[in-house]
Amino acid sequence: MSFPSTQAVGRGAAWYRGDCHVHSVHSDGELTPKEVAVRARAAGLDFIATTEHNSAAAPGAWGHLAADDFLILLGEEVTTTTGHWLALGINPGEVVDWNHQVGDGLVDKCLDQVHRAGGLCVAAHPHAPYLSGHFMFSFLGFDVVEVWNGLWTSDRPWNADNETALAEWGRSLAADLQTGSWRPAMGNSDTHVEGQIGIPHTVVFAEELSTEAVLAGLRAGRSWIAESADVDVSFTAHADGCVAGVGERLAAHGGQVEVHAAVRGVPEGTVSFNTDRGKVHRSPLPSDGAGAVQWDTTAEDSAFVRIEVRHPNGHVAALTNPIIIT
Structure with a gap:
Protein backbone atom coordinates (compact mmCIF):
# COMPACT_ATOMS: atom_id res chain seq x y z
CA MET A 1 0.00 0.00 0.00
CA SER A 2 1.56 3.28 -1.12
CA PHE A 3 -0.28 5.54 1.34
CA PRO A 4 -2.21 4.67 4.50
CA SER A 5 -5.97 4.32 4.33
CA THR A 6 -8.00 7.23 5.66
CA GLN A 7 -10.25 4.76 7.50
CA ALA A 8 -9.49 2.20 10.22
CA VAL A 9 -11.89 -0.17 11.94
CA GLY A 10 -11.34 1.29 15.39
CA ARG A 11 -13.95 1.10 18.18
CA GLY A 12 -16.72 3.16 16.62
CA ALA A 13 -17.61 6.42 18.40
CA ALA A 14 -14.98 6.63 21.16
CA TRP A 15 -12.10 8.55 22.68
CA TYR A 16 -8.92 8.01 20.66
CA ARG A 17 -5.36 8.94 21.60
CA GLY A 18 -3.08 10.40 18.97
CA ASP A 19 0.15 12.30 18.31
CA CYS A 20 -0.11 14.68 15.35
CA HIS A 21 3.44 16.03 15.25
CA VAL A 22 6.11 13.43 14.51
CA HIS A 23 9.24 13.27 12.35
CA SER A 24 11.09 10.33 10.87
CA VAL A 25 14.32 9.82 8.93
CA HIS A 26 12.46 11.28 5.95
CA SER A 27 13.08 14.75 7.42
CA ASP A 28 15.18 15.42 10.52
CA GLY A 29 14.07 12.56 12.79
CA GLU A 30 16.24 9.66 13.89
CA LEU A 31 13.56 6.93 13.71
CA THR A 32 12.33 5.07 10.66
CA PRO A 33 8.58 5.15 9.94
CA LYS A 34 8.33 1.57 11.24
CA GLU A 35 10.11 2.52 14.47
CA VAL A 36 7.78 5.50 14.90
CA ALA A 37 4.69 3.35 14.38
CA VAL A 38 5.87 0.56 16.69
CA ARG A 39 6.68 3.00 19.47
CA ALA A 40 3.43 4.89 18.98
CA ARG A 41 1.41 1.72 19.43
CA ALA A 42 3.48 0.74 22.47
CA ALA A 43 2.71 4.18 23.93
CA GLY A 44 -1.02 3.43 23.73
CA LEU A 45 -1.79 5.61 20.72
CA ASP A 46 -4.58 4.94 18.24
CA PHE A 47 -3.32 7.32 15.55
CA ILE A 48 -0.42 9.51 14.48
CA ALA A 49 0.09 12.13 11.78
CA THR A 50 3.16 12.27 9.57
CA THR A 51 4.53 15.81 9.67
CA GLU A 52 7.88 15.89 7.91
CA HIS A 53 9.35 19.35 7.38
CA ASN A 54 8.21 20.97 4.14
CA SER A 55 7.59 17.70 2.34
CA ALA A 56 4.86 15.15 1.73
CA ALA A 57 4.85 11.71 3.26
CA ALA A 58 7.04 9.47 1.11
CA PRO A 59 5.09 6.98 -1.04
CA GLY A 60 5.33 3.49 0.39
CA ALA A 61 6.84 4.63 3.70
CA TRP A 62 3.71 4.57 5.87
CA GLY A 63 0.88 2.68 4.18
CA HIS A 64 1.88 -0.79 5.35
CA LEU A 65 2.17 0.42 8.96
CA ALA A 66 -1.51 1.32 9.35
CA ALA A 67 -3.85 -1.31 10.80
CA ASP A 68 -7.47 -1.89 11.77
CA ASP A 69 -6.74 -0.32 15.16
CA PHE A 70 -4.09 2.19 14.09
CA LEU A 71 -4.70 5.19 11.84
CA ILE A 72 -2.00 7.23 10.10
CA LEU A 73 -2.96 10.71 8.92
CA LEU A 74 -0.96 12.52 6.26
CA GLY A 75 0.42 15.95 7.11
CA GLU A 76 3.31 18.36 6.87
CA GLU A 77 5.12 20.72 9.20
CA VAL A 78 5.21 23.95 7.25
CA THR A 79 8.48 25.45 8.47
CA THR A 80 8.67 29.17 7.69
CA THR A 81 11.13 31.77 8.94
CA THR A 82 8.45 33.37 11.12
CA GLY A 83 6.85 30.32 12.68
CA HIS A 84 5.93 26.70 12.06
CA TRP A 85 2.48 25.23 11.49
CA LEU A 86 0.99 21.82 10.88
CA ALA A 87 -1.10 20.97 7.84
CA LEU A 88 -3.03 17.87 8.91
CA GLY A 89 -5.16 15.69 6.66
CA ILE A 90 -3.74 16.80 3.32
CA ASN A 91 -3.90 14.64 0.21
CA PRO A 92 -1.29 12.01 -0.68
CA GLY A 93 1.71 13.67 -2.27
CA GLU A 94 0.42 17.18 -1.54
CA VAL A 95 2.95 19.77 -0.39
CA VAL A 96 2.10 23.11 1.17
CA ASP A 97 4.53 25.85 0.20
CA TRP A 98 6.66 27.02 3.14
CA ASN A 99 8.14 30.05 1.35
CA HIS A 100 6.01 32.64 3.12
CA GLN A 101 6.37 34.83 6.18
CA VAL A 102 4.62 37.46 8.24
CA GLY A 103 3.78 40.50 6.13
CA ASP A 104 3.92 39.01 2.64
CA GLY A 105 0.21 38.09 2.52
CA LEU A 106 0.85 34.52 1.33
CA VAL A 107 -0.11 32.48 4.40
CA ASP A 108 -3.87 32.77 3.76
CA LYS A 109 -3.47 31.12 0.37
CA CYS A 110 -1.65 28.21 2.02
CA LEU A 111 -4.29 27.88 4.74
CA ASP A 112 -6.99 27.82 2.06
CA GLN A 113 -5.15 25.02 0.27
CA VAL A 114 -5.28 22.86 3.40
CA HIS A 115 -8.92 23.67 4.08
CA ARG A 116 -9.91 22.79 0.51
CA ALA A 117 -8.42 19.34 1.12
CA GLY A 118 -10.57 19.01 4.25
CA GLY A 119 -7.52 19.45 6.44
CA LEU A 120 -6.70 21.23 9.67
CA CYS A 121 -4.23 24.07 10.22
CA VAL A 122 -2.43 24.06 13.57
CA ALA A 123 -0.24 26.86 14.94
CA ALA A 124 2.75 24.85 16.20
CA HIS A 125 4.81 25.47 19.37
CA PRO A 126 4.10 29.24 19.47
CA HIS A 127 6.96 30.00 21.86
CA ALA A 128 9.62 27.45 20.87
CA PRO A 129 13.07 28.61 22.00
CA TYR A 130 14.91 28.71 18.69
CA LEU A 131 15.18 30.81 15.52
CA SER A 132 11.91 30.64 13.54
CA GLY A 133 10.27 28.64 16.34
CA HIS A 134 8.29 31.59 17.69
CA PHE A 135 4.93 31.80 15.93
CA MET A 136 4.65 35.34 14.57
CA PHE A 137 1.57 34.92 12.36
CA SER A 138 -1.89 35.92 13.50
CA PHE A 139 -3.96 32.99 14.74
CA LEU A 140 -6.76 34.12 12.41
CA GLY A 141 -7.33 31.41 9.81
CA PHE A 142 -5.75 28.70 11.95
CA ASP A 143 -8.03 26.05 13.42
CA VAL A 144 -6.09 24.82 16.45
CA VAL A 145 -3.18 25.93 18.64
CA GLU A 146 -0.49 23.51 19.81
CA VAL A 147 -0.17 24.76 23.41
CA TRP A 148 1.86 21.75 24.55
CA ASN A 149 4.90 20.58 22.60
CA GLY A 150 7.17 17.87 23.97
CA LEU A 151 10.36 18.41 21.99
CA TRP A 152 12.34 20.76 24.25
CA THR A 153 11.77 18.91 27.51
CA SER A 154 13.69 16.40 29.58
CA ASP A 155 12.33 14.32 32.47
CA ARG A 156 8.76 15.61 32.09
CA PRO A 157 7.02 17.03 29.00
CA TRP A 158 6.52 20.55 30.33
CA ASN A 159 8.57 23.74 30.31
CA ALA A 160 8.29 27.52 30.44
CA ASP A 161 7.57 27.77 26.71
CA ASN A 162 4.54 25.53 27.09
CA GLU A 163 3.45 27.48 30.16
CA THR A 164 3.56 30.69 28.13
CA ALA A 165 1.62 29.13 25.24
CA LEU A 166 -1.04 27.78 27.61
CA ALA A 167 -1.43 31.14 29.39
CA GLU A 168 -1.70 32.97 26.06
CA TRP A 169 -4.35 30.56 24.78
CA GLY A 170 -6.25 30.62 28.08
CA ARG A 171 -6.40 34.42 28.12
CA SER A 172 -7.80 34.51 24.58
CA LEU A 173 -10.65 32.07 25.18
CA ALA A 174 -13.20 34.50 26.64
CA ALA A 175 -12.82 37.01 23.82
CA ASP A 176 -12.70 34.33 21.13
CA LEU A 177 -15.85 32.64 22.45
CA GLN A 178 -17.71 35.93 22.22
CA THR A 179 -16.88 36.17 18.52
CA GLY A 180 -17.64 32.49 17.94
CA SER A 181 -14.14 31.79 16.63
CA TRP A 182 -12.30 30.12 19.49
CA ARG A 183 -9.42 27.80 18.64
CA PRO A 184 -9.10 24.50 20.50
CA ALA A 185 -5.82 23.50 22.10
CA MET A 186 -3.87 20.37 21.29
CA GLY A 187 -0.65 18.73 22.44
CA ASN A 188 1.93 16.72 20.50
CA SER A 189 5.36 15.22 21.10
CA ASP A 190 7.17 16.71 18.08
CA THR A 191 9.05 13.41 18.05
CA HIS A 192 12.54 13.46 16.57
CA VAL A 193 14.38 10.88 18.68
CA GLU A 194 13.83 7.78 20.79
CA GLY A 195 11.58 8.10 23.82
CA GLN A 196 9.47 11.07 22.74
CA ILE A 197 6.45 9.63 20.96
CA GLY A 198 3.14 10.31 22.71
CA ILE A 199 4.67 12.64 25.31
CA PRO A 200 2.33 14.47 25.22
CA HIS A 201 -0.58 13.57 22.97
CA THR A 202 -4.20 14.58 22.33
CA VAL A 203 -7.23 12.49 23.26
CA VAL A 204 -10.09 13.21 20.87
CA PHE A 205 -13.69 12.03 20.69
CA ALA A 206 -14.32 10.84 17.14
CA GLU A 207 -17.36 9.16 15.62
CA GLU A 208 -15.01 6.61 14.08
CA LEU A 209 -11.29 6.05 13.63
CA SER A 210 -10.89 7.89 10.36
CA THR A 211 -9.01 10.95 9.17
CA GLU A 212 -12.23 12.89 8.64
CA ALA A 213 -13.70 12.01 12.04
CA VAL A 214 -10.49 12.67 14.00
CA LEU A 215 -10.03 16.06 12.34
CA ALA A 216 -13.68 16.91 13.02
CA GLY A 217 -13.20 16.13 16.72
CA LEU A 218 -10.04 18.23 16.90
CA ARG A 219 -11.67 21.11 15.02
CA ALA A 220 -14.63 21.11 17.43
CA GLY A 221 -12.43 20.96 20.53
CA ARG A 222 -13.84 17.60 21.58
CA SER A 223 -10.43 16.82 23.00
CA TRP A 224 -8.02 17.06 25.90
CA ILE A 225 -4.26 16.64 26.29
CA ALA A 226 -2.41 13.99 28.30
CA GLU A 227 1.28 13.67 29.11
CA SER A 228 1.01 9.89 28.55
CA ALA A 229 -1.49 7.04 28.33
CA ASP A 230 -1.08 6.55 32.09
CA VAL A 231 -3.21 9.66 32.59
Missing part, protein backbone atom coordinates in the same frame (compact mmCIF):
# COMPACT_ATOMS: atom_id res chain seq x y z
CA ASP A 232 -6.97 9.56 32.12
CA VAL A 233 -9.50 12.39 32.53
CA SER A 234 -13.29 12.52 32.43
CA PHE A 235 -14.81 16.01 32.39
CA THR A 236 -18.52 16.87 32.16
CA ALA A 237 -20.96 19.60 33.15
CA HIS A 238 -24.58 19.01 34.20
CA ALA A 239 -27.55 21.41 34.27
CA ASP A 240 -31.33 21.15 33.91
CA GLY A 241 -31.15 17.42 33.18
CA CYS A 242 -28.60 17.86 30.38
CA VAL A 243 -24.94 16.86 30.15
CA ALA A 244 -22.13 18.37 28.08
CA GLY A 245 -18.56 17.21 27.57
CA VAL A 246 -15.35 18.84 26.44
CA GLY A 247 -15.87 21.15 23.49
CA GLU A 248 -19.65 21.11 23.82
CA ARG A 249 -22.19 23.75 24.86
CA LEU A 250 -24.45 23.42 27.89
CA ALA A 251 -27.64 25.47 28.20
CA ALA A 252 -28.04 26.16 31.93
CA HIS A 253 -31.29 28.16 31.62
CA GLY A 254 -30.20 30.32 34.54
CA GLY A 255 -29.79 27.41 36.90
CA GLN A 256 -26.96 25.72 38.76
CA VAL A 257 -24.24 23.96 36.81
CA GLU A 258 -22.43 20.98 38.35
CA VAL A 259 -18.99 20.42 36.89
CA HIS A 260 -17.47 16.96 37.41
CA ALA A 261 -13.87 15.88 36.86
CA ALA A 262 -12.44 12.41 37.39
CA VAL A 263 -8.70 11.85 37.07
CA ARG A 264 -6.43 8.81 37.08
CA GLY A 265 -2.64 8.62 37.00
CA VAL A 266 -1.51 11.82 38.75
CA PRO A 267 -0.45 10.92 42.35
CA GLU A 268 -0.78 13.83 44.80
CA GLY A 269 -1.58 16.16 41.93
CA THR A 270 -4.11 18.96 41.80
CA VAL A 271 -7.13 19.70 39.64
CA SER A 272 -7.86 23.37 38.92
CA PHE A 273 -11.05 24.72 37.36
CA ASN A 274 -10.49 27.70 35.05
CA THR A 275 -13.12 30.06 33.62
CA ASP A 276 -13.25 33.49 32.00
CA ARG A 277 -12.53 34.79 35.53
CA GLY A 278 -9.29 32.84 35.76
CA LYS A 279 -8.50 29.98 38.12
CA VAL A 280 -11.57 29.69 40.34
CA HIS A 281 -11.19 26.41 42.23
CA ARG A 282 -8.43 23.95 43.08
CA SER A 283 -8.68 20.46 44.61
CA PRO A 284 -5.98 17.91 45.56
CA LEU A 285 -5.75 14.36 44.28
CA PRO A 286 -4.92 11.43 46.61
CA SER A 287 -1.61 9.60 46.71
CA ASP A 288 -2.84 6.88 44.35
CA GLY A 289 -3.55 9.52 41.70
CA ALA A 290 -7.21 8.66 41.20
CA GLY A 291 -9.88 11.05 42.37
CA ALA A 292 -13.15 12.79 41.53
CA VAL A 293 -13.90 16.48 42.04
CA GLN A 294 -17.12 18.50 41.74
CA TRP A 295 -17.45 22.27 41.46
CA ASP A 296 -20.64 24.28 41.04
CA THR A 297 -21.19 27.46 39.02
CA THR A 298 -23.73 29.29 36.85
CA ALA A 299 -23.75 30.71 33.33
CA GLU A 300 -23.71 34.19 34.85
CA ASP A 301 -20.45 33.42 36.67
CA SER A 302 -18.75 31.25 34.05
CA ALA A 303 -18.88 31.56 30.26
CA PHE A 304 -16.85 28.36 30.08
CA VAL A 305 -15.02 25.90 32.30
CA ARG A 306 -11.84 23.97 31.56
CA ILE A 307 -9.50 22.04 33.84
CA GLU A 308 -5.77 21.65 34.31
CA VAL A 309 -4.26 18.69 36.18
CA ARG A 310 -0.80 19.31 37.57
CA HIS A 311 1.87 17.29 39.36
CA PRO A 312 3.10 18.43 42.79
CA ASN A 313 6.00 20.23 41.07
CA GLY A 314 3.58 22.31 39.01
CA HIS A 315 4.14 20.54 35.69
CA VAL A 316 0.97 19.88 33.74
CA ALA A 317 -0.16 16.26 33.48
CA ALA A 318 -3.35 16.96 31.54
CA LEU A 319 -5.52 19.84 30.40
CA THR A 320 -8.83 20.09 28.61
CA ASN A 321 -10.55 22.27 26.11
CA PRO A 322 -13.51 24.17 27.56
CA ILE A 323 -17.12 23.25 28.14
CA ILE A 324 -19.08 26.33 27.04
CA ILE A 325 -21.94 27.41 29.31
CA THR A 326 -24.87 29.49 28.04
Whole structure:
Protein backbone atom coordinates (compact mmCIF):
# COMPACT_ATOMS: atom_id res chain seq x y z
CA MET A 1 0.00 0.00 0.00
CA SER A 2 1.56 3.28 -1.12
CA PHE A 3 -0.28 5.54 1.34
CA PRO A 4 -2.21 4.67 4.50
CA SER A 5 -5.97 4.32 4.33
CA THR A 6 -8.00 7.23 5.66
CA GLN A 7 -10.25 4.76 7.50
CA ALA A 8 -9.49 2.20 10.22
CA VAL A 9 -11.89 -0.17 11.94
CA GLY A 10 -11.34 1.29 15.39
CA ARG A 11 -13.95 1.10 18.18
CA GLY A 12 -16.72 3.16 16.62
CA ALA A 13 -17.61 6.42 18.40
CA ALA A 14 -14.98 6.63 21.16
CA TRP A 15 -12.10 8.55 22.68
CA TYR A 16 -8.92 8.01 20.66
CA ARG A 17 -5.36 8.94 21.60
CA GLY A 18 -3.08 10.40 18.97
CA ASP A 19 0.15 12.30 18.31
CA CYS A 20 -0.11 14.68 15.35
CA HIS A 21 3.44 16.03 15.25
CA VAL A 22 6.11 13.43 14.51
CA HIS A 23 9.24 13.27 12.35
CA SER A 24 11.09 10.33 10.87
CA VAL A 25 14.32 9.82 8.93
CA HIS A 26 12.46 11.28 5.95
CA SER A 27 13.08 14.75 7.42
CA ASP A 28 15.18 15.42 10.52
CA GLY A 29 14.07 12.56 12.79
CA GLU A 30 16.24 9.66 13.89
CA LEU A 31 13.56 6.93 13.71
CA THR A 32 12.33 5.07 10.66
CA PRO A 33 8.58 5.15 9.94
CA LYS A 34 8.33 1.57 11.24
CA GLU A 35 10.11 2.52 14.47
CA VAL A 36 7.78 5.50 14.90
CA ALA A 37 4.69 3.35 14.38
CA VAL A 38 5.87 0.56 16.69
CA ARG A 39 6.68 3.00 19.47
CA ALA A 40 3.43 4.89 18.98
CA ARG A 41 1.41 1.72 19.43
CA ALA A 42 3.48 0.74 22.47
CA ALA A 43 2.71 4.18 23.93
CA GLY A 44 -1.02 3.43 23.73
CA LEU A 45 -1.79 5.61 20.72
CA ASP A 46 -4.58 4.94 18.24
CA PHE A 47 -3.32 7.32 15.55
CA ILE A 48 -0.42 9.51 14.48
CA ALA A 49 0.09 12.13 11.78
CA THR A 50 3.16 12.27 9.57
CA THR A 51 4.53 15.81 9.67
CA GLU A 52 7.88 15.89 7.91
CA HIS A 53 9.35 19.35 7.38
CA ASN A 54 8.21 20.97 4.14
CA SER A 55 7.59 17.70 2.34
CA ALA A 56 4.86 15.15 1.73
CA ALA A 57 4.85 11.71 3.26
CA ALA A 58 7.04 9.47 1.11
CA PRO A 59 5.09 6.98 -1.04
CA GLY A 60 5.33 3.49 0.39
CA ALA A 61 6.84 4.63 3.70
CA TRP A 62 3.71 4.57 5.87
CA GLY A 63 0.88 2.68 4.18
CA HIS A 64 1.88 -0.79 5.35
CA LEU A 65 2.17 0.42 8.96
CA ALA A 66 -1.51 1.32 9.35
CA ALA A 67 -3.85 -1.31 10.80
CA ASP A 68 -7.47 -1.89 11.77
CA ASP A 69 -6.74 -0.32 15.16
CA PHE A 70 -4.09 2.19 14.09
CA LEU A 71 -4.70 5.19 11.84
CA ILE A 72 -2.00 7.23 10.10
CA LEU A 73 -2.96 10.71 8.92
CA LEU A 74 -0.96 12.52 6.26
CA GLY A 75 0.42 15.95 7.11
CA GLU A 76 3.31 18.36 6.87
CA GLU A 77 5.12 20.72 9.20
CA VAL A 78 5.21 23.95 7.25
CA THR A 79 8.48 25.45 8.47
CA THR A 80 8.67 29.17 7.69
CA THR A 81 11.13 31.77 8.94
CA THR A 82 8.45 33.37 11.12
CA GLY A 83 6.85 30.32 12.68
CA HIS A 84 5.93 26.70 12.06
CA TRP A 85 2.48 25.23 11.49
CA LEU A 86 0.99 21.82 10.88
CA ALA A 87 -1.10 20.97 7.84
CA LEU A 88 -3.03 17.87 8.91
CA GLY A 89 -5.16 15.69 6.66
CA ILE A 90 -3.74 16.80 3.32
CA ASN A 91 -3.90 14.64 0.21
CA PRO A 92 -1.29 12.01 -0.68
CA GLY A 93 1.71 13.67 -2.27
CA GLU A 94 0.42 17.18 -1.54
CA VAL A 95 2.95 19.77 -0.39
CA VAL A 96 2.10 23.11 1.17
CA ASP A 97 4.53 25.85 0.20
CA TRP A 98 6.66 27.02 3.14
CA ASN A 99 8.14 30.05 1.35
CA HIS A 100 6.01 32.64 3.12
CA GLN A 101 6.37 34.83 6.18
CA VAL A 102 4.62 37.46 8.24
CA GLY A 103 3.78 40.50 6.13
CA ASP A 104 3.92 39.01 2.64
CA GLY A 105 0.21 38.09 2.52
CA LEU A 106 0.85 34.52 1.33
CA VAL A 107 -0.11 32.48 4.40
CA ASP A 108 -3.87 32.77 3.76
CA LYS A 109 -3.47 31.12 0.37
CA CYS A 110 -1.65 28.21 2.02
CA LEU A 111 -4.29 27.88 4.74
CA ASP A 112 -6.99 27.82 2.06
CA GLN A 113 -5.15 25.02 0.27
CA VAL A 114 -5.28 22.86 3.40
CA HIS A 115 -8.92 23.67 4.08
CA ARG A 116 -9.91 22.79 0.51
CA ALA A 117 -8.42 19.34 1.12
CA GLY A 118 -10.57 19.01 4.25
CA GLY A 119 -7.52 19.45 6.44
CA LEU A 120 -6.70 21.23 9.67
CA CYS A 121 -4.23 24.07 10.22
CA VAL A 122 -2.43 24.06 13.57
CA ALA A 123 -0.24 26.86 14.94
CA ALA A 124 2.75 24.85 16.20
CA HIS A 125 4.81 25.47 19.37
CA PRO A 126 4.10 29.24 19.47
CA HIS A 127 6.96 30.00 21.86
CA ALA A 128 9.62 27.45 20.87
CA PRO A 129 13.07 28.61 22.00
CA TYR A 130 14.91 28.71 18.69
CA LEU A 131 15.18 30.81 15.52
CA SER A 132 11.91 30.64 13.54
CA GLY A 133 10.27 28.64 16.34
CA HIS A 134 8.29 31.59 17.69
CA PHE A 135 4.93 31.80 15.93
CA MET A 136 4.65 35.34 14.57
CA PHE A 137 1.57 34.92 12.36
CA SER A 138 -1.89 35.92 13.50
CA PHE A 139 -3.96 32.99 14.74
CA LEU A 140 -6.76 34.12 12.41
CA GLY A 141 -7.33 31.41 9.81
CA PHE A 142 -5.75 28.70 11.95
CA ASP A 143 -8.03 26.05 13.42
CA VAL A 144 -6.09 24.82 16.45
CA VAL A 145 -3.18 25.93 18.64
CA GLU A 146 -0.49 23.51 19.81
CA VAL A 147 -0.17 24.76 23.41
CA TRP A 148 1.86 21.75 24.55
CA ASN A 149 4.90 20.58 22.60
CA GLY A 150 7.17 17.87 23.97
CA LEU A 151 10.36 18.41 21.99
CA TRP A 152 12.34 20.76 24.25
CA THR A 153 11.77 18.91 27.51
CA SER A 154 13.69 16.40 29.58
CA ASP A 155 12.33 14.32 32.47
CA ARG A 156 8.76 15.61 32.09
CA PRO A 157 7.02 17.03 29.00
CA TRP A 158 6.52 20.55 30.33
CA ASN A 159 8.57 23.74 30.31
CA ALA A 160 8.29 27.52 30.44
CA ASP A 161 7.57 27.77 26.71
CA ASN A 162 4.54 25.53 27.09
CA GLU A 163 3.45 27.48 30.16
CA THR A 164 3.56 30.69 28.13
CA ALA A 165 1.62 29.13 25.24
CA LEU A 166 -1.04 27.78 27.61
CA ALA A 167 -1.43 31.14 29.39
CA GLU A 168 -1.70 32.97 26.06
CA TRP A 169 -4.35 30.56 24.78
CA GLY A 170 -6.25 30.62 28.08
CA ARG A 171 -6.40 34.42 28.12
CA SER A 172 -7.80 34.51 24.58
CA LEU A 173 -10.65 32.07 25.18
CA ALA A 174 -13.20 34.50 26.64
CA ALA A 175 -12.82 37.01 23.82
CA ASP A 176 -12.70 34.33 21.13
CA LEU A 177 -15.85 32.64 22.45
CA GLN A 178 -17.71 35.93 22.22
CA THR A 179 -16.88 36.17 18.52
CA GLY A 180 -17.64 32.49 17.94
CA SER A 181 -14.14 31.79 16.63
CA TRP A 182 -12.30 30.12 19.49
CA ARG A 183 -9.42 27.80 18.64
CA PRO A 184 -9.10 24.50 20.50
CA ALA A 185 -5.82 23.50 22.10
CA MET A 186 -3.87 20.37 21.29
CA GLY A 187 -0.65 18.73 22.44
CA ASN A 188 1.93 16.72 20.50
CA SER A 189 5.36 15.22 21.10
CA ASP A 190 7.17 16.71 18.08
CA THR A 191 9.05 13.41 18.05
CA HIS A 192 12.54 13.46 16.57
CA VAL A 193 14.38 10.88 18.68
CA GLU A 194 13.83 7.78 20.79
CA GLY A 195 11.58 8.10 23.82
CA GLN A 196 9.47 11.07 22.74
CA ILE A 197 6.45 9.63 20.96
CA GLY A 198 3.14 10.31 22.71
CA ILE A 199 4.67 12.64 25.31
CA PRO A 200 2.33 14.47 25.22
CA HIS A 201 -0.58 13.57 22.97
CA THR A 202 -4.20 14.58 22.33
CA VAL A 203 -7.23 12.49 23.26
CA VAL A 204 -10.09 13.21 20.87
CA PHE A 205 -13.69 12.03 20.69
CA ALA A 206 -14.32 10.84 17.14
CA GLU A 207 -17.36 9.16 15.62
CA GLU A 208 -15.01 6.61 14.08
CA LEU A 209 -11.29 6.05 13.63
CA SER A 210 -10.89 7.89 10.36
CA THR A 211 -9.01 10.95 9.17
CA GLU A 212 -12.23 12.89 8.64
CA ALA A 213 -13.70 12.01 12.04
CA VAL A 214 -10.49 12.67 14.00
CA LEU A 215 -10.03 16.06 12.34
CA ALA A 216 -13.68 16.91 13.02
CA GLY A 217 -13.20 16.13 16.72
CA LEU A 218 -10.04 18.23 16.90
CA ARG A 219 -11.67 21.11 15.02
CA ALA A 220 -14.63 21.11 17.43
CA GLY A 221 -12.43 20.96 20.53
CA ARG A 222 -13.84 17.60 21.58
CA SER A 223 -10.43 16.82 23.00
CA TRP A 224 -8.02 17.06 25.90
CA ILE A 225 -4.26 16.64 26.29
CA ALA A 226 -2.41 13.99 28.30
CA GLU A 227 1.28 13.67 29.11
CA SER A 228 1.01 9.89 28.55
CA ALA A 229 -1.49 7.04 28.33
CA ASP A 230 -1.08 6.55 32.09
CA VAL A 231 -3.21 9.66 32.59
CA ASP A 232 -6.97 9.56 32.12
CA VAL A 233 -9.50 12.39 32.53
CA SER A 234 -13.29 12.52 32.43
CA PHE A 235 -14.81 16.01 32.39
CA THR A 236 -18.52 16.87 32.16
CA ALA A 237 -20.96 19.60 33.15
CA HIS A 238 -24.58 19.01 34.20
CA ALA A 239 -27.55 21.41 34.27
CA ASP A 240 -31.33 21.15 33.91
CA GLY A 241 -31.15 17.42 33.18
CA CYS A 242 -28.60 17.86 30.38
CA VAL A 243 -24.94 16.86 30.15
CA ALA A 244 -22.13 18.37 28.08
CA GLY A 245 -18.56 17.21 27.57
CA VAL A 246 -15.35 18.84 26.44
CA GLY A 247 -15.87 21.15 23.49
CA GLU A 248 -19.65 21.11 23.82
CA ARG A 249 -22.19 23.75 24.86
CA LEU A 250 -24.45 23.42 27.89
CA ALA A 251 -27.64 25.47 28.20
CA ALA A 252 -28.04 26.16 31.93
CA HIS A 253 -31.29 28.16 31.62
CA GLY A 254 -30.20 30.32 34.54
CA GLY A 255 -29.79 27.41 36.90
CA GLN A 256 -26.96 25.72 38.76
CA VAL A 257 -24.24 23.96 36.81
CA GLU A 258 -22.43 20.98 38.35
CA VAL A 259 -18.99 20.42 36.89
CA HIS A 260 -17.47 16.96 37.41
CA ALA A 261 -13.87 15.88 36.86
CA ALA A 262 -12.44 12.41 37.39
CA VAL A 263 -8.70 11.85 37.07
CA ARG A 264 -6.43 8.81 37.08
CA GLY A 265 -2.64 8.62 37.00
CA VAL A 266 -1.51 11.82 38.75
CA PRO A 267 -0.45 10.92 42.35
CA GLU A 268 -0.78 13.83 44.80
CA GLY A 269 -1.58 16.16 41.93
CA THR A 270 -4.11 18.96 41.80
CA VAL A 271 -7.13 19.70 39.64
CA SER A 272 -7.86 23.37 38.92
CA PHE A 273 -11.05 24.72 37.36
CA ASN A 274 -10.49 27.70 35.05
CA THR A 275 -13.12 30.06 33.62
CA ASP A 276 -13.25 33.49 32.00
CA ARG A 277 -12.53 34.79 35.53
CA GLY A 278 -9.29 32.84 35.76
CA LYS A 279 -8.50 29.98 38.12
CA VAL A 280 -11.57 29.69 40.34
CA HIS A 281 -11.19 26.41 42.23
CA ARG A 282 -8.43 23.95 43.08
CA SER A 283 -8.68 20.46 44.61
CA PRO A 284 -5.98 17.91 45.56
CA LEU A 285 -5.75 14.36 44.28
CA PRO A 286 -4.92 11.43 46.61
CA SER A 287 -1.61 9.60 46.71
CA ASP A 288 -2.84 6.88 44.35
CA GLY A 289 -3.55 9.52 41.70
CA ALA A 290 -7.21 8.66 41.20
CA GLY A 291 -9.88 11.05 42.37
CA ALA A 292 -13.15 12.79 41.53
CA VAL A 293 -13.90 16.48 42.04
CA GLN A 294 -17.12 18.50 41.74
CA TRP A 295 -17.45 22.27 41.46
CA ASP A 296 -20.64 24.28 41.04
CA THR A 297 -21.19 27.46 39.02
CA THR A 298 -23.73 29.29 36.85
CA ALA A 299 -23.75 30.71 33.33
CA GLU A 300 -23.71 34.19 34.85
CA ASP A 301 -20.45 33.42 36.67
CA SER A 302 -18.75 31.25 34.05
CA ALA A 303 -18.88 31.56 30.26
CA PHE A 304 -16.85 28.36 30.08
CA VAL A 305 -15.02 25.90 32.30
CA ARG A 306 -11.84 23.97 31.56
CA ILE A 307 -9.50 22.04 33.84
CA GLU A 308 -5.77 21.65 34.31
CA VAL A 309 -4.26 18.69 36.18
CA ARG A 310 -0.80 19.31 37.57
CA HIS A 311 1.87 17.29 39.36
CA PRO A 312 3.10 18.43 42.79
CA ASN A 313 6.00 20.23 41.07
CA GLY A 314 3.58 22.31 39.01
CA HIS A 315 4.14 20.54 35.69
CA VAL A 316 0.97 19.88 33.74
CA ALA A 317 -0.16 16.26 33.48
CA ALA A 318 -3.35 16.96 31.54
CA LEU A 319 -5.52 19.84 30.40
CA THR A 320 -8.83 20.09 28.61
CA ASN A 321 -10.55 22.27 26.11
CA PRO A 322 -13.51 24.17 27.56
CA ILE A 323 -17.12 23.25 28.14
CA ILE A 324 -19.08 26.33 27.04
CA ILE A 325 -21.94 27.41 29.31
CA THR A 326 -24.87 29.49 28.04
